[in-house]
Structure formats: C-alpha cells, structure tokens
Amino acid sequence: MFPPFxxxxxxxxxxxxxxxxxERAAVxxxxxxxxxxxxxxSFEAFGEAVGKEGLHLGQCAVRWLExxxxxxxxxxxxxxxxxxxxxxAMAVATMYEQSLLDRTHALxxxxxxxxxxxxxxxxxxxxxxxxxxxxxxxxxKTYERSTIxxxxxxxxxxxxxxxxxxxxxxxxxxxxxxxxxxxxxxCAGDELTRMKxxxxxxxxxxxxxxxxxxxxxxxxxxxxxxxxxxxxxxKHEEEIRIRLPNCPAIYEISAIAASRxxxxxxxxxxxxxxxxPSSSSDDEAIxxxxxxxxxxxxxQGTLQVVQRFIGSSxxxxxxxxxxxxxxxxxxxxxxxxxxTTSLSQSLRMVGESLSTYDESDQxxxxxxxxxxxxxxxxVYSPLNTAYYRVKVSYLGH
Numbered sequence: 444m445f446p447p448f449x450x451x452x453x454x455x456x457x458x459x460x461x462x463x464x465x466e467r468a469a470v471x472x473x474x475x476x477x478x479x480x481x482x483x484x485s486f487e488a489f490g491e492a493v494g495k496e497g498l499h500l501g502q503c504a505v506r507w508l509e510x511x512x513x514x515x516x517x518x519x520x521x522x523x524x525x526x527x528x529x530x531x532a533m534a535v536a537t538m539y540e541q542s543l544l545d546r547t548h549a550l551x552x553x554x555x556x557x558x559x560x561x562x563x564x565x566x567x568x569x570x571x572x573x574x575x576x577x578x579x580x581x582x583x584k585t586y587e588r589s590t591i592x593x594x595x596x597x598x599x600x601x602x603x604x605x606x607x608x609x610x611x612x613x614x615x616x617x618x619x620x621x622x623x624x625x626x627x628x629x630c631a632g633d634e635l636t637r638m639k640x641x642x643x644x645x646x647x648x649x650x651x652x653x654x655x656x657x658x659x660x661x662x663x664x665x666x667x668x669x670x671x672x673x674x675x676x677x678k679h680e681e682e683i684r685i686r687l688p689n690c691p692a693i694y695e696i697s698a699i700a701a702s703r704x705x706x707x708x709x710x711x712x713x714x715x716x717x718x719x720p721s722s723s724s725d726d727e728a729i730x731x732x733x734x735x736x737x738x739x740x741x742x743q744g745t746l747q748v749v750q751r752f753i754g755s756s757x758x759x760x761x762x763x764x765x766x767x768x769x770x771x772x773x774x775x776x777x778x779x780x781x782x783t784t785s786l787s788q789s790l791r792m793v794g795e796s797l798s799t800y801d802e803s804d805q806x807x808x809x810x811x812x813x814x815x816x817x818x819x820x821x822v823y824s825p826l827n828t829a830y831y832r833v834k835v836s837y838l839g840h
Contacts, residue, residue: 501542504535508543512572513565519572523688532689536576540615543573547622564632564640571643574616574623575690578647581612582692585654616651623647638676639685642696645669649704650692662708670701706752713749725775732768736761736788761792 492498498506511532512519524532536543547570553560588605627644630637649665673683677698685696694700713735734742738750753761765788772781 501539501545504539505542505546508532508536508573509569513569519689520687529689533576533580536573537580537615544618544622547626551622551625561631562626564630564636567626567630567632567640570623570626571640571647574619575643575647575687575693577612577616577619578650579690579692581609581616581654582650584609584612613654620648620651635680639683639696642669642673642683643685643687643693646693646696659708659712663705666701666704666708669696670698670705673698673701703752703755706748709745710749710752713745725771729768729771729775732764732771736764736768758792762789765789765792 492506496502511517518524550562550566554562584605588602588609591602591605623644627640630640645665646669649662649669652661652665673696676683683697687693687695734746735749735753738754739746742750753764765784769781769784772778772784
C-alpha cells in the first residue's frame with residue numbers, strides 16, 4: 444500500500460527548476476529510428492531458435508533484449524530507437540523482470556560456487572543495459588509526477604496515480620541498483636571496458652539521486668567524482684565519451700557532460716533561491732530573469748555559468764523562463780512591457796532555434812513540419828494569454 448499522495452512530499456520549490464532537471468524529457472529528437480529500420484539479427488533465425496530450444500516466454504524476452512543490447516549487431520548503443528520501440532522494450536523488460544533477475548542471479552551464483560567461472564564482460568554489460576532502461580523509466584516517472592504536482596488544474600487522483608507509478612519504478616530501480624552493483628563493480632577484464640561499465644553504473648546512480656531529490660551536496664559529489672575520474676583516466680589513456688542514445692536520462696557520459704551537469708546544479712540552485720516567494724520581491728525576480736535571459740559578455744561567477752547554460756538549453760526551457768518573466772510583469776502592473784516581452788523575445792528564441800537546423804542534419808521534411816508546428820504552439824500560447832490580459836485590463840479601465 445503506497446502512502447497518500449501530497450504535493451508537499453515532492454520537495455519542489457520551483458517547477459522551473461524541475462523543468463531544468465528533466466529538460467531532456469521534453470526535447471524531441473530528429474534522429475530516432477523506426478523499428479523496421481533497425482537491424483538486430485534475423486527474426487527468422489530467432490524464431491527457429493525459440494522453437495528448437497523450446498523457450499518459454501520469459502526466456503524469449505531475455506533473448507530478444509540480448510539481441511537489442513549485446514549481440515554483434517545490437518542497436519542499443521548505436522541507433523536512437525523510435526519512442527514506441529523504446530516503450531516496447533521497456534514494457535518487455537518490466538513484464539519479464541523476474542526472468543532477467545534470474546539470469547543475473549544465476550551468473551552471480553556460478554561465480555560464487557564455481558572457482559573457475561568468471562562472468563563475461565558481455566553478460567555484465569547486459570545487466571547494466573537493463574539497469575539503464577529501468578533508470579530511464581524512473582526518470583520519466585519522476586518528470587511526470589513533477590509536472591502533475593505543478594498543474595493545479597489536474598485532479599488529485601491523477602497525482603495519486605503518478606505517485607504510484609513513481610513508487611513502483613523506484614522500487615524496481617532499487618532492486619537493480621543492488622544487483623547491477625554486485626556484478627558491475629566486481630567484474631574482471633580489460634581496464635578500459637571495466638572503467639566504462641563502472642562509469643555507466645555510477646552515472647545511473649547519480650540520476651537516481653536526482654529523482655530522489657537528493658541535496659545539491661550529494662549531487663555535486665557524484666558529478667565532481669565522475670568528472671575527476673574521467674579527466675584523470677584520459678591523461679594516460681584515451682578520452683572517455685560514452686553515448687547512450689536510448690537512455691535520455693543519461694545520454695552521454697564524458698568529462699564535458701559532467702561539467703554541464705555541475706553547471707545545471709548551479710543554475711537550479713540559482714533559480715530556486717530566486718523564485719522562492721520568501722527570498723525576493725517580484726521586482727527583484729524580474730530583474731534577475733532579465734539578467735539571465737539577456738546575456739552579458741562581462742558577467743562573472745554564478746551569473747556567467749547560468750547565462751551560458753541557458754544559452755545551450757532547450758527551447759522549451761528558455762520559453763518557460765520567458766513565460767515566468769511575463770507573469771511577473773503582469774503581476775507588477777507592467778502590461779505593455781509584458782506584451783512586448785512576450786512578442787519580441789518568444790519570436791527571437793523560436794527564430795534562433797529554427798536557424799540552428801542545418802540541411803546536413805538529414806531531418807525529414809515531415810519532422811521539420813513537426814518542429815515548426817511545435818514552435819508555433821510555443822509562441823501562440825503566451826501571445827494569446829497576453830492578448831486577453833491586455834483586453835481585460837483595457838475593459839477594466
């Protein structure tokens with residue numbers, strides 16, 4: 444039985460900060476591949492093996508996930524799957540979790556009781572891949588719960604459902620954190636492969652800490668440790684850069700990515716302090732938002748970090764900040780400034796975003812249309828709100 448859902452349990456002082464934490468959850472991708480375009484071995488050969496070996500459904504599920512993640516033509520680390528395909532893989536992993544756990548427990552048991560048995564790095568990687576799928580699911584469940592908690596128009600029953608989904612995902616990840624830790628952190632093999640697997644495991648644990656609303660000190664320790672270890676390793680070996688295209692919660696593991704996460708934490712702390720009702724007046728919050736939305740080349744310290752981070756953030760996030768500024772301007776009585784800010788700044792942001800797409804990106808015409816429609820919706824919403832607010836203000840006088 445899950446505890447009753449309450450908004451205060453979420454420990455979120457600002458939805459802007461939560462949007463920043465989970466910004467990748469809302470960012471569409473231009474390079475996802477449809478299932479029929481993925482090459483993961485011969486389906487006919489797979490079907491024959493199922494019949495010949497008499498595999499039950501759980502074993503079939505394990506074999507299919509192995510083909511996707513660790514076979515010679517696996518696509519998990521190479522191609523970004525279509526969302527529907529990723530959802531299917533996640534659903535199969537969830538439905539047959541016990542079979543996956545049995546596979547890993549058998550390996551751990553053999554390594555404990557058979558002196559000559561050593562778990563292969565391929566098997567270790569498979570366990571890590573499944574762990575990452577579950578961590579990614581927790582990431583999205585956390586984002587969903589945060590979004591619902593910040594939307595007052597939604598009923599409490601939706602909040603309860605979102606919280607239950609989060610709790611289930613959290614318990615599942617807790618199981619796999621222990622299992623994956625046992626197998627990943629004790630494996631033997633070449634140094635580079637072990638290092639990469641260890642980094643993937645530790646980064647996944649950092650994402651779990653984010654979803655658990657861990658303190659900034661804990662998160663700084665996670666990412667500073669990852670950054671330092673990768674920088675130290677790259678001094679005498681190759682630079683480490685791991686891409687996980689089907690795990691948006693992580694996506695990339697590198698010293699540069701760790702630095703960005705550290706900058707993100709500084710930015711989150713900056714906005715949480717700025718937007719807490721007790722920390723500043725509306726006028727102060729307006730001035731701070733203007734400072735971060737209008738980059739100053741002479742900015743220093745935390746402001747410089749925040750400005751750089753926002754400049755490279757998603758359009759969704761930058762428009763959410765602009766919308767927050769618009770609300771504060773209306774609340775302070777600056778109706779005209781709110782309207783002009785909404786009009787000019789939103790169009791500028793969308794224009795800059797569209798101009799970054801190059802023909803060499805190989806984006807399909809259909810996807811370009813989707814991007815354009817999405818940006819029009821982003822602009823229309825604040826402009827529509829601004830129009831009615833000005834109309835109400837005019838009629839009121």
